Amino acid sequence: MKHIQYVSDVVGYGISEEDNEQIKALLNRLKEHDRSFRIDQRVFEYKAAIISLYGVLEKYVETWIKEYLDSLSRLVPEYNQIDKKIRNNHFKFSLKLINTMISRETPKYQHLTKEKVLRKLNTCIVSPTNYQINTEAFVLLSGNLKHNKIVELFKLLNVDLNDELIKNESLKQEIGLQLNQISRIDKDILYNKINDLVERRNQIAHGSETLDILGFSGLEPYIQFLEVYCQAIFETLFEKIIKQESIHTFQKIEKVLKIFSSKILAFEIENYTIKVGDMVIVETAEGRLYKKPILEIQLDNMTHQELTISENTNISVRVDHKIKDNQTFYIAKK
Known part of the structure; x- marks a missing residue:
């Protein structure tokens, strides 16, 4: 998008007598090319941006x-x-992944074979301490990704994404609503920009006539x-992974002694290298x-x-985040 804006800035530059002949020739060629695009250029740039944004998602x-x-x-x-x-x-x-691979060839699964999928599945049963998960099986239904x-997809992981997202402070600020307001609003309204992005991508993919073309200022939100x-x-x-690490x-840390200045944790420990x-x-x-790194360790004020x-x-350790007495703390097993 910045590239498009920079090109537009150059196209809008007024050629002066002071510019050398090479610069004049380049600018004139670009201006002529830009004039030949007209509305097609805006459509092209809009479609490229929408498809790219959906691809990121x-x-x-x-x-x-x-x-x-x-x-x-x-x-x-x-x-x-x-x-x-x-x-x-x-x-x-x-x-279902095996059936998909048999029924139709697709570049998405070229790195897989049905034997490899079966082997991983079998290992989970016969060698449960040396298992691997067929991760591609969990994204079989990942096309047309509106919010719902x-x-x-996240329900397959036993993750209630709607519940988790409304706890995220940055997202709540972006939506501009308080938690009690969010709980009463239809999720399609909360995440309408995601759903509208998918709809726009679908229109482009299906060759529908493009009427509502967004420029840079319209795409920025x-x-x-x-x-x-x-x-x-x-x-x-990431938080779900931290939960599994804690387990x-x-x-x-079974015996927390005290929290000092909201960043120093004093506790009892034995048979451990920290x-x-x-x-x-x-x-x-x-x-x-x-998770937070230990920034300092003290024993007997040393x-x-x-x-x-x-x-x-x-001992006591200092971390770079506010900690409280009602929290639980874990350190790595060694």
Whole structure:
């Protein structure tokens, strides 16, 4: 979009006597080309922008769903510990994926074979500690991604996306509503920019006559909303991953002594090596989770880069986020 604007700026430049002949020739050629486009140029630029924006939405929704499932397979030690709904959908849609591959050839699945899909499915049953998930099976229905369709995809992961998105502060600010207002409004209205973007893409893909052409100023709100919307989806999945880390690869700090200045956590620990840069998972009273690095470690008022502790010892660590007494804290298992 910036490129288009810059070209338009050049086209609008008035040639002066001071410009050399080469610059004049280039500018005149560009101006002549621009005149020959007329309305077609606006349509071309509009279609390219809409298709590109929709491509961003589809690409990242698919990518993040697959990366989320891959992360689960690395974090959760046994397949049977994966959420039951995910396991049920994995079996169901893996079979559907095989059927899709047999019934029609598509470049999307060129890297797969039906034997590979079956092998992964079989491994989940016969070798549940060494399993892999057929991630492509969870994005089979990822075409025409209006908001409600995206919500359906996330239900396959047992994630209520509507519930999660209204907790995202950046998205709430972008929508411009309070939480009590959001809960009473139809989701199609809340996410109308996403749905309208998909409708516009469909019109272009099906060769419909383009009447409502948006220029840069008209497209800018779509770009801004899409960025915040996609970021909120990413943060939702990232938080779900942190939850799994808190269960499988982190351990709860059982004895928190005190919180100082909303950023220093004092607690008791034993048989542990801790160092600056290690991560702390913070779980709020509302169940939200985030990770923060340890910036400083203190023992007996002395600062350390690393500490190895063999017996029960009281230490304190500083993080860069406000922490509270009613929160739960986790450190990595070692």
